[in-house]
Amino acid sequence: MTNGTNMIYPSRSEEETKKLAAEFAAGLRGGDVVFLTGALGSGKTTFVRGVAEALGFHEPVRSPSFTIVNHYPIEHSPVKQILHVDFYRIDDPSEIPPLALEEEVGRPDTVTFIEWPESVPTSITPTHRVSCATTNASHVITID
DSSP states (O other), X not given: OEETTEEEEEESSHHHHHHHHHHHHXXXXXXXXXEEEOOTXXXXXXXXXXXHHHTTOOSOOOOOTTTSEXXXXXXXXXXXXXXXXXXXXXXXXXXXXXXXXXXXXXXXXXXEEEESGGGSOTTOOOSEEEEEEEETTEEXXXXX
């Protein structure tokens, strides 16, 4: 289903979300930055898990809510790494520079996913936006 330039997909399970993410992964290129929005538990990390698995990462993909940044090495050329960032616990923008994100975000061998991007420095701009929402017994994923 489309809404302007947005593609809207229903998902009734983790497997459906991961399948959609795998399809999305096929179009990703090194340097891409994906902003992920949605409430807690809406499927953001599951979406990243689906991308990571599609690109060849077979270890656990966990929410970076407490670690802030997770790195997932990939053996899929030319993408060598997924950077998974979560700004949920960043209250003060001064906490961002120590993360050294600007050194990694946008690298030609890295795809970056940023959850809760409202606090992202303006120097980091998305190439894609994915919104996850929960409705009744399913999720709705919007890709822009």
